[in-house]
Amino acid sequence: AEGMGDLADSASTFMTLGNGGALAVCIGIVVVCLAVLSRAGRRTLWVLTATHAVGFIAVSALALTQTSEHAPLGLERNALWEAALLPFPREIVLEEVERIDISKPLPRGLIAETDIPMDDVSDLAGVAEGMNVVLVVLESTSARYIGAYGAEDDPMPRVSALAERSLVFDNWYAPVPTSMKCMFSYLCATYPYPDAAAESVLAPRLPCHSLPEVLSDEGYRGGLVTTARFAFNRKTQFLEDRGFEVLHDADSLPAEGLFRNNWGVQEDAALAEMQRFLDEQPSDRPFFLTYVPIFPHHPYDLPPDEPNRFGDDDFDRYRAALGHTDRVVGALYDRLAETGKLADTLFVVIGDHGEPFGQHVGNTMHGNAIYEENLHVPAMVHNPVLFPASRHVRQPADHTALAPTLVGMMGIEAPERWQGISVLDGTPDMVRFVVDSSFLLVGLRDGRYKYIYDLANERDELYDLQTDPSERHDLSDELPELVERYREHVIYHYHHQIGVFEDYEGYLEGGLAQDGVVHLENVAPVHTDMGWGKLRPDLSAGMVPLSIAGVQYEDGLGTHAPGSVRYELRGRYQWFDGAVGRDARAMRGHAWAEIWVDGVRVWESRLLTRSSRAQEFHIDVSNAQELELKRKIALGRGVP
Numbered sequence: 050a051e052g053m054g055d056l057a058d059s060a061s062t063f064m065t066l067g068n069g070g071a072l073a074v075c076i077g078i079v080v081v082c083l084a085v086l087s088r089a090g091r092r093t094l095w096v097l098t099a100t101h102a103v104g105f106i107a108v109s110a111l112a113l114t115q116t117s118e119h120a121p122l123g124l125e126r127n128a129l130w131e132a133a134l135l136p137f138p139r140e141i142v143l144e145e146v147e148r149i150d151i152s153k154p155l156p157r158g159l160i161a162e163t164d165i166p167m168d169d170v171s172d173l174a175g176v177a178e179g180m181n182v183v184l185v186v187l188e189s190t191s192a193r194y195i196g197a198y199g200a201e202d203d204p205m206p207r208v209s210a211l212a213e214r215s216l217v218f219d220n221w222y223a224p225v226p227t228s229m230k231c232m233f234s235y236l237c238a239t240y241p242y243p244d245a246a247a248e249s250v251l252a253p254r255l256p257c258h259s260l261p262e263v264l265s266d267e268g269y270r271g272g273l274v275t276t277a278r279f280a281f282n283r284k285t286q287f288l289e290d291r292g293f294e295v296l297h298d299a300d301s302l303p304a305e306g307l308f309r310n311n312w313g314v315q316e317d318a319a320l321a322e323m324q325r326f327l328d329e330q331p332s333d334r335p336f337f338l339t340y341v342p343i344f345p346h347h348p349y350d351l352p353p354d355e356p357n358r359f360g361d362d363d364f365d366r367y368r369a370a371l372g373h374t375d376r377v378v379g380a381l382y383d384r385l386a387e388t389g390k391l392a393d394t395l396f397v398v399i400g401d402h403g404e405p406f407g408q409h410v411g412n413t414m415h416g417n418a419i420y421e422e423n424l425h426v427p428a429m430v431h432n433p434v435l436f437p438a439s440r441h442v443r444q445p446a447d448h449t450a451l452a453p454t455l456v457g458m459m460g461i462e463a464p465e466r467w468q469g470i471s472v473l474d475g476t477p478d479m480v481r482f483v484v485d486s487s488f489l490l491v492g493l494r495d496g497r498y499k500y501i502y503d504l505a506n507e508r509d510e511l512y513d514l515q516t517d518p519s520e521r522h523d524l525s526d527e528l529p530e531l532v533e534r535y536r537e538h539v540i541y542h543y544h545h546q547i548g549v550f551e552d553y554e555g556y557l558e559g560g561l562a563q564d565g566v567v568h569l570e571n572v573a574p575v576h577t578d579m580g581w582g583k584l585r586p587d588l589s590a591g592m593v594p595l596s597i598a599g600v601q602y603e604d605g606l607g608t609h610a611p612g613s614v615r616y617e618l619r620g621r622y623q624w625f626d627g628a629v630g631r632d633a634r635a636m637r638g639h640a641w642a643e644i645w646v647d648g649v650r651v652w653e654s655r656l657l658t659r660s661s662r663a664q665e666f667h668i669d670v671s672n673a674q675e676l677e678l679k680r681k682i683a684l685g686r687g688v689p
Contacts, residue, residue: 155240155468155545159477160534165496165515167477168442170216174473175460176435181394182264182455183385184339185378186235188228188277188346189415190371191403192221192427204359204368207379208398211431213439218472220445221428222480222494223402226415229282231401232341234448236260236291238467242550243543245485252550252570252586253286258464260452261292264337267461270294272326275341276302276313286586292337297322299343308352313343315352316377324384340381345370345404347414364406392434395458399451400426408519419482419492419501420520430458445494446472447480481542491539500535504543509536551617567622568604576615584608589632597630597663607632608680615677623671628663629654645677646670 187208196203197212198219223231230241233248237257242248248255261271272295279285279298288296299313302322308315323340330336344350349366351357355373359365378398385391405412405422412418428451430436446454449469456463457471470476482492482501492501499520501510509525509532525532551572570586577584585607589595595602605627608614629642644652644666654664670676 155542156538157470157476157478159479160495160538161498161531162496165220165443165445167444167475169475170440170442171473171475173216173435173458175458177395177432177455177458178460179335179393180432180459181335181390182269182337182459183381183394183396184337185381185396185398186232186339186341187371187374187398187400187427188342188344189367189402189404190345190400190426191405191422192400192425193422194368194371194404195427197429198427202359202368204371205375205378207375207382208427211382211396211398212429214433214436215429215431216436216440216442218428218442218446220443220494221399221426222424222445222447222482223400223426224424224447224449224481225483226402226417226419226423227484228277228401229284229287231448232284233257233287234469235399235401235451238449238452238463238469239549240449240468240481240542240546241483243483243485243489243491243546247282248550249283249287250586252572253283254290254568254570254586258466259291260455261337261339263292263452263456263461263464264335265292265294268334270330270334270336271339272323272336273297273339273341274302274319274322274326275299275343276316276319277341277343277346278313293339295326308350310348310350312346315355316342316344316374317352320377320380323381327384327388327390330390340378341401342374342377344374347404367404367406392432394432395455396431397429397451397455398431399428399448402426416484417486417488419484419490421499421514421518423484424482430455442472444472444477445480445496479538481539483543483546491543493535493539493542495535498531498535500532500539502536502539504540511535552619569616569627570604570606572616574614574616577613579609579612584612584614593632596632597628598661600663602628606678608678611679611681613677613679615675618670618673618676620672620674622673623669625668625670625676626666628665629657630661630663631657631659641681643679643681644668645679646673647675 190205192198194200195205196209197217203209224234225231225241227247229247229249233239233241236259237255238260239257242251244251261269261273265271269292271293273288273293274295274297276299277284278300279288279296280300284298285296297319299309299318302314302318304314304318307318319340319342323338326336326338345367349363349370351366351369351373355369355376357366357369358372359368382391382396385394385396402415403421403423403426404415405418405420407413408422409418409420412420412422415423417423428446447469449467450472451469453463453467453469453471454473457473463471470478477496479493479495482490482494484490488506489504490501491504492499494500494514497513497515499512499514502508510520510523511525511528511532512520512522513524514520552567574584586605589607595605595607606614625644631640640657642654642657642664643650646668651668652666655661657664
């Protein structure tokens with residue numbers, strides 16, 4: 050499975066001697082019981098086995114029906130069942146919500162009255178014109194764990210020291226607690242797709258006109274260096290052709306003799322490459338350098354020669370890994386100072402998302418909830434000339450505001466369809482959250498209030514973060530009218546973002562795309578049903594470039610057979626053109642393809658073999674509401 054190599058290190062931490070011994074004891078008990086039962090006669094054994102099987106099925110069915118009655122912490126999705134469902138997006142259908150018009154922007158402003166001050170930073174517009182930008186995106190870093198945000202035993206003293214001469218955002222949020230969706234948000238200034246699938250997998254070539262592209266248009270030299278692996282979640286396909294002239298990850302960085310795990314390589318490998326990037330920088334061009342460290346990602350490994358002054362439990366090792374990243378961030382900062390570039394550089398630090406350690410029941414690992422420990426992250430813009438002292442922004446903001454705020458400080462016009470609002474504008478607004486993991490949760494922060502809604506279980510949570518920053522006292526029963534307004538807003542936001550990604554290019558054009566060409570791989574399907582594996586934008590099902598009868602295609606979709614993919618057209622398009630075929634590298638066997646429009650089959654291919662040429666089609670879809678593509682098996686074989 051894609052990404053399993055990266056997950057191996059995290060999974061292996063649970064393969065302890067104690068857990069292994071407990072499993073061995075359980076297996077031993079089962080073996081002994083079976084041996085004893087076998088002496089009671091084969092009929093008795095079969096009766097007992099059947100009874101246990103029926104009981105197991107009944108208990109499992111009961112557990113699966115309980116999700117609307119209480120919060121089962123995601124345990125109703127057992128590991129095998131969840132793994133089997135991974136290729137298929139889960140969609141919550143809320144029939145009372147009408148179709149969202151994505152040509153209209155998201156509603157802005159606050160719902161509740163709030164006494165959180167709005168700090169005016171409009172005077173910073175244009176002050177950084179022509180400056181370089183270094184963007185450091187800290188992996189799994191909650192604001193509460195570093196000294197600049199109140200931590201007593203600071204694992205990141207170099208980062209905290211930056212705050213003394215920075216624009217510091219006290220209430221900055223990740224809109225979702227997973228890295229790729231956060232990257233999409235801070236580079237594309239747009240809220241992510243509200244589903245577990247990463248944008249880089251779903252539609253990696255979305256034309257979002259990202260921050261590095263905007264800066265590249267202004268003459269900036271772009272570079273991105275990460276100690277993670279681009280292969281995970283197909284980041285390469287997302288990042289290439291987005292204004293980065295230099296791209297390096299754990300697999301391309303020179304790292305001989307350095308510590309590695311399955312998630313990446315120690316941060317010193319990135320430091321050497323970033324120093325090379327700065328040394329090779331032409332004097333007549335500004336630069337935009339992005340650094341995305343992998344430490345302290347779970348399992349909180351630490352290079353053998355890196356000191357650990359905290360201890361040996363998970364949280365201690367996590368903080369020690371933060372210190373490893375902090376040392377390299379400090380060294381990068383020092384390099385800018387040594388080369389005389391610091392005064393002309395915005396040194397920006399944000400956390401991509403947080404990392405919980407059981408502050409709420411069941412909340413471990415970052416991608417399962419949207420509490421403060423999952424989403425509230427550090428954010429600061431440092432420059433010793435622009436900010437001779439610390440300057441704070443107290444109003445809430447999130448990753449979608451990063452790009453508009455930076456280009457605003459640089460005097461560059463932001464693309465019209467960015468959803469994020471620059472903090473310099475002084476427009477009061479909510480921040481919005483989503484996660485699709487153990488639960489499908491949506492939420493918002495509106496001034497002092499934080500609201501969370503469980504879409505599947507229809508459960509509300511409401512907290513006053515000014516009096517209850519740890520989110521312990523649920524106010525949802527005490528303020529039902531406010532809860533109702535918040536619920537309406539988060540459901541609207543959820544459906545609005547689904548609509549945006551179903552027709553992203555149409556969204557960029559203001560909600561209409563009939564006059565242009567929309568590539569289907571850039572549109573999110575509303576339903577997929579694969580015989581096995583995943584839908585692959587711009588790749589064959591075998592994870593290689595699309596090729597039919599020796600002809601290679603840059604754009605398209607790779608699927609297995611049998612399978613189907615369904616899209617909503619909403620009457621916006623006139624023609625559907627393309628070609629279908631089988632990859633010559635596929636397994637033996639035969640298949641064919643069908644195209645259905647509004648429930649009617651309108652085209653069927655001839656039999657597809659590995660040697661068949663691509664079969665082209667030209668189909669009238671004017672006024673059509675739905676398009677479905679089907680791959681079927683011939684001779685009863687599964688065929689990719």
